[in-house]
Amino acid sequence: MAAATLSRAQAWEHVLRVRRFDWQRGFSYQHGSISITAGGEWHCSDDIEAGASQLLDIMLPLVARATPLVMAQLGQSLDGRIATECGASYYVTGEEGLVHLHALRAVVDAVVVGAGTVAMDDPKLTVRHVTGDHPVRVVLDPRGRVPEQRFIFEDDSAPTLHLVGQAHVARWQACHEQHGHDVSVCGLKVGEDGVDPRAVVDLLSCRGLTCILVEGGGMTISRFLQEGCLDRLHSMVTPMIIGSGRPTLTLPVIECLSQAMRPAARHYTLGDDVLFDLDFTTVAEKGIN
C-alpha cells in the first residue's frame, strides 16, 4: 500500500484545529500523523506535500501559542509601495499572496484597519480564499471621518467594531442606528499623536480579542511598529515596481544603520511573491560588522 501523504488542504485543517486547541492546558497537539508543540515546531510521520510543509512552517508559530499576538501584514511592490499615489491597490500581490492574507484573517480574532484604508479601499475583510471563520473587523477612526456607506458597516456577515475618538461616539452610534447597521461603536482617547496603539490592543483584549492582525494601511502599521506593539510582520513582496505612491512603512528618521530594526527573519516563496516573516520579539543573530 502506498504511504499516505499529508496534503495542503489537510495541513490547513490542522492549522485551524491548532488554533482552537487549548494551549493553556496542553503542551502538545497530536492528531493522526502529526504532532505539534507550543511555539509551532511540528513533526509528521507520513510523507507531506511541499506546500503543506511550508504552510505549517508559516502558520503554526501564529496559532500554537497560549499568549496574545499582535501582527501586521503588508502586500508591497519591490520598491516598497502598497498603492499608487491615488490609492489603487487591488492587487499588488499575486493569487498566492492573497490566499495567505485570507489565511491570516482566518486565524486571528480581529483584523484592524485605519480610517484611510476603509475610506479608500472599501474593503470586505472577510475570509473568502480559504475555509475558516471571519474575524471581527475593527476600524480605527479617531477623527470619525470614515464615509457612512462602507461595505463593512453594511455587511453583517462578520461583526464590526468602529473605534472613534470620544467626541464622535454619540454621532456615530446615531448614524449606524439610523442606517440599520449592526456596528458596535467604542470611544478611544485621542492624544496629540493620535491614538495610542497600546490602548487599542487593551480595548480589544478586554473584549476577548487577543490575537490581532493589523492589515493596513502603511501609516497604521507604522504606528503600531513604532510604539513597539507588533510581535510580527508578514511582508509580502511582489516583483512589481510602482515607482511612486504610498509607502509601506514610515518611521522616524535614523542616522546610522546600527539604529535600524533587525528582527529575526524567515522567508518563503509564494508563487511569484516572497513572504518575509519578521519576528520583532527576537533580534536577528546575524549582522555584518
Ligand SMILES: Nc1c(N[C@@H]2O[C@H](COP(=O)(O)O)[C@@H](O)[C@H]2O)[nH]c(=O)[nH]c1=O
Ligand atoms: N492590496 C493588497 C492588500 N490590501 C489589503 O486588502 C484589503 C482588501 O481586502 P478585501 O476587500 O477583503 O478583499 C485592503 O483594504 C487592504 O487591507 N493586501 C495584500 O496582501 N495584497 C494586496 O495587494
